[in-house]
Amino acid sequence: MLQREQVFAKDILAHDLDGNPLEAGDRKPYLERFIHAAIYRARPDVQAVVHSHSPSIIPFGVTATPLRPVYHMSAFLGAGTPIFEIRQAAGMTDMLIRDDTLAAALAKSLAENPVVLMRGHGDTVVANSIPQVVYRAIYTEMNARLQAQAAALGTINFLSAEEAAKAAATNDGQVLRPWELWKARIGKID
DSSP: OOOGGGOOGGGOOEEOTTSOEESOTTOOOOGGGHHHHHHHHHOTTOOEEEEEOOTTTHHHHSSSOOOOOOSGGGGGGGGOOOEEOHHHHHSSOOSOOOSHHHHHHHHHHHTTOSEEEETTTEEEEEESSHHHHHHHHHHHHHHHHHHHHHHHHSOOOOOOHHHHHHHHHHHHTTTHHHHHHHHHHHHTTO
């Protein structure tokens, strides 16, 4: 995984809606760029996509334990977190979304949800802005960690559907607050 100090403006590649890099030159594009292209085509409401291999999320994609919101900051998970099973889309693979067919199947599993888990792989998170998608990606990881910790203690009292909907609506109006904090922290790395 690249660290912030390893990423420079020259590393950013623009792609078309088929996942083809524009003006890549000698730079090699990421294999899983098709995830973004397929989701943008399937979901006009989506303006930002994060795909990660977040370790706390992996257990929820490989078990029958659903990822559900345990606290208000992850209320956007209240709509559910479907699991993309790559075997159903393509049989036995290397688990990577390396073409448009697999990416379209992933987008179909995502449906109208903000997060889709990917069995044995990670997750893909969507939102209507970069600050919101970063917020959702961070709090999906945090919720997975907290849910696993809570499960070790006993029965979990999850957010109800109504609580999740109300908290998500409130939080959506506040994503710039943590976004500014995260940007400030990254700026201090240099």
